[in-house]
Structure formats: C-alpha cells, structure tokens
Amino acid sequence: MIDAENITAGYGDVEILHGVSFSLKDNENLSIIGPNGCGKTTLLRALAGTLSFSGDILLDGKNVKDYKKKALAGKISMLSQSTQVYFNYTVYDTVMMGRYIHEKDGVFRKVSARDKSMVQKAMEATGIEQIYDREVNTLSGGQLQRVLLAKVIAQDPDIILLDEPTNHLDLSYQVELIQFLKKWSKRKGKSVIGVLHDMNLAMMLTDRVLLMDHGKIEADGSCRHIFGSDLLNKVYHMNVSHYMVDSLGRWQDIAEDKRHQD
Numbered sequence: 001m002i003d004a005e006n007i008t009a010g011y012g013d014v015e016i017l018h019g020v021s022f023s024l025k026d027n028e029n030l031s032i033i034g035p036n037g038c039g040k041t042t043l044l045r046a047l048a049g050t051l052s053f054s055g056d057i058l059l060d061g062k063n064v065k066d067y068k069k070k071a072l073a074g075k076i077s078m079l080s081q082s083t084q085v086y087f088n089y090t091v092y093d094t095v096m097m098g099r100y101i102h103e104k105d106g107v108f109r110k111v112s113a114r115d116k117s118m119v120q121k122a123m124e125a126t127g128i129e130q131i132y133d134r135e136v137n138t139l140s141g142g143q144l145q146r147v148l149l150a151k152v153i154a155q156d157p158d159i160i161l162l163d164e165p166t167n168h169l170d171l172s173y174q175v176e177l178i179q180f181l182k183k184w185s186k187r188k189g190k191s192v193i194g195v196l197h198d199m200n201l202a203m204m205l206t207d208r209v210l211l212m213d214h215g216k217i218e219a220d221g222s223c224r225h226i227f228g229s230d231l232l233n234k235v236y237h238m239n240v241s242h243y244m245v246d247s248l249g250r251w252q253d254i255a256e257d258k259r260h261q262d
C-alpha cells in the first residue's frame with residue numbers, strides 16, 4: 001500500500017511537484033496521464049526513492065526514506081523510459097540482475113534454482129527466451145524494453161512503476177504488455193503504476209486514473225469520470241474527446257484543435 005502525502009520535489013532550485021498526495025491500496029493499479037513536462041516521471045522517481053523530496057511516502061506504513069536500498073528495491077521497481085544501456089551483458093545475465101536484490105550476504109551468492117526459474121518465467125512472459133544469449137547493446141529499442149521489463153518482473157517487487165513502457169513497442173506488443181501486467185498484478189496480488197500517454201492503454205490497465213498538470217494532481221478518479229468530463233480538454237488545451245476511440249474501436253469525428261481555433 002502507498003500513502004503519498006504532500007510530495008514536493010524538483011531539480012536544483014526548480015520545484016516540479018507542488019504538494020502531490022494520493023493513496024494506492026494493495027492489488028490496485030493506477031494510470032497516470034498528463035501533458036509533457038507536468039511531472040509524471042518526477043513523481044515516479046520520488047516513489048522509487050531515486051529523487052529526494054519533501055513530504056511523506058509510506059510503503060506498507062513505513063516511510064520510503066527509512067528503507068534500506070535493497071529492501072526498497074524488493075518493494076518497488078521502476079522501468080524507465082530510457083532504453084540506453086551502459087553495459088554489455090547478455091539478455092540472460094541482464095534479466096538475472098533483477099534477482100541480485102534478493103541476495104543476503106553480498107554480490108557473489110550462488111544463483112539458486114528459484115532465481116533461474118524466475119528468470120526463465122520472466123523471459124517467457126516477455127517473449128525474449130529466443131534471444132537469451134544476445135548482447136543487450138545489439139538489440140533493437142523494442143527488444144531492449146522487453147529485456148528491461150523481464151528484469152523488473154524477475155525482481156518480483158510488490159509495485160512496478162512503468163514510465164511510458166510502450167515506447168519503442170509495436171502496437172500489438174503494447175496491448176499484450178498491458179494485458180500481461182494486468183494479469184500479473186491480479187494473479188500475484190501486486191500493483192502497477194503506469195505513466196501512459198495512450199488513454200486507451202490507460203483504461204486497459206485500470207479504471208483508476210490520476211490526471212496531472214503543472215506538477216499537481218488535477219483529478220483522481222475513474223476513467224469514465226475523467227475521460228467523460230471536460231478536464232482533459234482543459235489540461236491538454238484541445239478537444240481530446242474527439243480524438244479518442246470509442247468502445248467499439250471506431251474513431252470519433254476529428255474536431256479542430258482548440259489551439260488552432262484560438
């Protein structure tokens with residue numbers, strides 16, 4: 001369970017998040033949407049403990065600032081937008097790195113049967129078992145995203161933070177990925193918080209959405225409520241609902257962008 005209370009964070013002297021608060025129950029998923037630069041990634045970084053902030057973030061009742069690094073990594077893990085890697089391990093070894101946080105006494109513990117099984121399952125789930133021996137810096141952007149996702153899944157955290165996980169992924173795999181994560185979280189009783197620009201994918205992941213704007217939460221509620229209101233138009237400065245696909249997959253009439261009308 002997450003309880004985030006009055007989170008303020010930024011870079012240097014520039015404040016990006018201005019007092020963000022929200023809660024997430026166990027087994028609940030959350031989509032975060034909002035315009036470029038509104039602070040979605042910054043919020044994920046604060047949650048993951050990689051960016052300092054003021055305010056409180058409680059994970060299962062304990063402040064993230066009081067977790068040891070490894071213990072926090074067992075609770076929450078982030079799959080970032082970046083598909084750059086600064087090392088050249090094989091796919092298998094990269095996914096295995098997700099298991100290192102479960103070591104007790106240091107880096108060179110023997111790999112257990114459970115580690116191997118978790119890595120194998122994560123590679124199968126993400127469809128990368130055929131390329132297990134490839135070096136990661138020879139992979140395409142989409143393949144690399146799958147490998148990094150497999151690493152996070154092998155890590156088996158309680159909460160996965162996905163920062164636009166669909167970058168570099170083709171359409172069928174985007175849908176497959178979100179459906180996989182939804183099943184994964186339900187089956188394992190875990191949570192996924194996904195920053196998703198595509199509102200259809202946001203709806204596919206969960207019914208609850210956090211709409212951010214200018215470092216604040218503009219709305220926190222059901223997709224039906226938020227997508228059916230004028231809030232999106234206000235935040236994105238355009239007639240968003242006219243660009244959305246309806247439940248039968250038909251495109252709505254495309255209306256003039258309000259910015260061009262003005």
Ligand SMILES: Nc1ncnc2c1ncn2[C@@H]1O[C@H](COP(=O)(O)OP(=O)(O)OP(=O)(O)O)[C@@H](O)[C@H]1O
Nearest residue numbers: 011012016034035036037038039040041042043195
């Ligand atoms: N490392 C950094 N140093 C300085 N400023 C940063 C840094 N990372 C992000 N910012 C700035 O913080 C603001 C919020 O960025 P953030 O990445 O959180 O937005 P976002 O909502 O995730 O955007 P996007 O949808 O484009 O990914 C932006 O103005 C960005 O330029």
